[in-house]
Amino acid sequence: MSVRHLSSLFAPSSVAVLGASNQADTVGHLVMRNLLSGGFAGPIMPVNPQYQAVAGVLAYPDVASLPVTPDLALLCSPPQHLAAQIKALGQRGTRAAIVMTDVRGHMPAQGPRPLSEILLALAREHRMRMLGPGSLGLLAPGIGLNASGFVRPAAEGKVAFVSQSGAVCTAVLDWARGHGIGFSHFLSLGEKVDVDFGDAIDYLGTQPDVRAVLLHIESVTDARKFMSAARSAARNKPVIVIKSGRGAEGAQAAASHTGNLAGADAIHDIAFKRAGMLRVYSLEELFNAVETLAHTxxxxxxxxxxxxxxxxxxxxxxxxxxxxxxxxxxxxxxxxxxxxxxxxxxxxxxxxxxxxxxxxxxxxxxxxxxxxxxxxxxxxxxxxxxxxxxxxxxxxxxxxxxxxxxxxxxxxxxxxxxxxxxxxxxxxxxxxxxPTYLTPDEAIQGFMHLVTYRRNQHMLMETPPSLPSEFTANVESARQIIDLAIARGHLVMSEPEAKAVFASYGIPTVETHIARTPDEAAAVARRMNGSVALKILSRAITHKSDVGGVVLDLETPDDVRRAAEDMAQRVAQTFPDAPLEGFTVQRMARRPGAHELIVGATLDPIFGPVVLFGQGGTAVEIIRDQAVALPPLNMALARDMLERTRVFRLLEGYRDKPAADLESICLTLIQIAQMMIDIPEIVELEINPLFADARGVLAVDARVRLEPGKTKGPHRLAIRPYPAQLEETFVMRDGRAALLRPIRPEDEPKHYEFVSRLSPEDVRFRFFGLVKELPHDQMARLTQIDYAREMAFIAQIEEDDEPRTLGVVRAVTDPDNETTEFSVVVRSDLKGSGLGKALMLKIIRYCYERRTRYMVGQVLRDNRRMLRFCEDLGFERIGLVDEDVVELRLDLRRVAALGD
Structure with missing residues (x-):
């Protein structure tokens, strides 16, 4: 993610047009006409060796001849000239370029790589930002900039619009002018090989003249960048999105119900909600939503x-x-x-x-x-x-x-x-x-926009409850089971193998054994001594009940033997190509009245792992009552999944039927999400049915599909999970051991207590003023952080059988990872314990390992102890923000010289 040089794109001081033309039917002519008629105050320099002047403006034969280096260059030339022009602009020092030429299908002479990749490589070599190729350009009416190929200009307003479709851009411009709607910025992304939605949202989200950001999305490329940028911007202003192609993507063929149920549009929908955005479904609804959110x-x-x-x-x-x-x-x-x-x-x-x-x-x-x-x-x-x-x-x-x-x-x-x-x-x-509306329908739609937006914002700011029980996964055990299955070629794990993995994560499962023959199945049933269920064992058969591969309530070993013989014969007739590996024999789960649920996970090609929950059983794809979510999950997000299904009303209990143990169901969803984070080889898993009643949950049937060689670690997730590997123990000078770890949303209640135990002087030094109590939304911002772009470490210790927060250090990094701003505070009664230095060294090393260049901070001039402390760590005073505040900076390239 980066906003580097985007100011040269959105607010340039000078513009060059390469391929400018006097021919009326060319893009170069239209672009020059738009630039000159827009009222832009800076130099506009046409570049074309065929003309002495374009539209009455002196033209230049090449980039080298330009009198000044342009901040922004618009490229309207034929594809074969673009690479040389990007290189020349980069050498000249231009910081942003809009490639308006459509290069799709063009085969460059430089080799087999697409031309768009060649242009991107040349731009990055010179640290130049590139919009497009195939972009229709951008408009910034506030500065008179119409750097576009649009036929009609945009009126000035307070709303930014970003789309990757040129056709949608032209339609929106025409529609907006007819309705008296203006824009602060209007952007056509084109192929978005460099500047994409994440970059645009990051820049526009920080601009004070942008009241709301509107997005028209066909596809998301970098899901983590997109989610981080959207979550950051949505905390400050409305971000409203239209996603087109809702039905075109279709469901992929999958080896489980989960893969078929987790449709791509539902995943986009929950991603938008998770980021605090509001989704709408028409252009008119889009602008109505802007008016509602801005005026209410x-x-x-x-x-x-x-x-x-x-x-x-x-x-x-x-x-x-x-x-x-x-x-x-x-x-x-x-x-x-x-x-x-x-x-x-x-x-x-x-x-x-x-x-x-x-x-x-x-x-x-x-x-x-x-x-x-x-x-x-x-x-x-x-x-x-x-x-x-x-x-x-x-x-x-x-x-x-x-x-x-x-x-x-x-x-x-x-x-x-x-x-x-x-x-x-x-x-x-x-x-x-x-807000005012023409019809009752529009008015109610506006009200529901506000309700939905508020709900999504609440999800951003919500403090989740703690887990109902201590959840510690035995990742090593699960890892061994997975590795052994891969070594054996069991990429679709057997039911006992899959259940063993689930058990490693604390999910209750039914006792299950493998039998290779009917006689062996009878022997297993005899040892189990009770009613059993018999299932066919074949990795080629996804839904066993569809082929008569499940028989329940078998009471005796002879019943099991006969059922196995009949089952083998029946499956051989109905599914002759499926290799039969044997049978599974499992103890009958006696849970009368229990709800049959489905819990699963699959991989989305854009957003990575996705968790699914809904009503289960054999008719799951007919009922289609399910909700999806993106890992990582907490109890609040898991509860939200439950509440988005129809079966939730049944789970709450009715008439004489008690409510199911909802916390156990939520915990199972969290465990499944963590499994997808920890073990990237799992590409699909499913528990169907998961029995749920007042006594808890029980996984009855299980399936896991593996794919070796998948990306290790959490990199495939759209939202970076809690980085547990950063936890460590520090022994203070009084001998007590404190846990230094990343902050979690669940820490908010203890953070109030921590702030309350700071002295008035420490509160003033930390918050630059006397603060009696931080409101929930501000405290949520401090505890619910995006680990992809900021970090906060807390020191925690057990006091009176309760965890207590002793101190916190945080660093908020710019999207370019160039500079991070730090702050640190330790409980007032712990001065001299060594904790403050331990926290500072931890955050410094963390930022150093992220390759951040500078760490900066602001300290009150009368906070002499803090100034000496920072200078001892290598910080330098670089100036005064005002007469009371000193700005400090640490060059993190020198951090290796710091001792322990």
Missing amino acids: RRPTRGHRLAIVTNGGGLGVMAVDELIERGGTLAPLSPATTKALAQVLPPGVMPANPLDLGGAAGGELYGKALDILLGAGEIDAVLVMYAPFAQSPSTEIAQTVIDTANRHRTASVFTCWVGQAQVVAARSLFTEAQI
């Missing part, structure tokens, strides 16, 4: 909606749409109902939706809205209006605005239905930054 005060309590209208039919339409979209109509409390009854005219019932009647004026609207906005059971109010002669539109609108301004908790949405008679009222709402 986010509800602080939940998702309960009240509806006020002067026409009962409008209210019914809104309620129907709300229920269909999964929304919640707020039930009115007795206190709210009583308060409404006191202000409503005779014949108007206090209810939700609240129909005030066609004669309702501004005063009645105001009184009713004032009560609803102050009610604790309501999170948002939709105010609707239909034109009536006796109810003035603008008067009511102004009353709604004034009332909404007096309340800062619940959100207000408006829907003034009609056209000529309500235009002025809608303008009032727009000026007051209150």
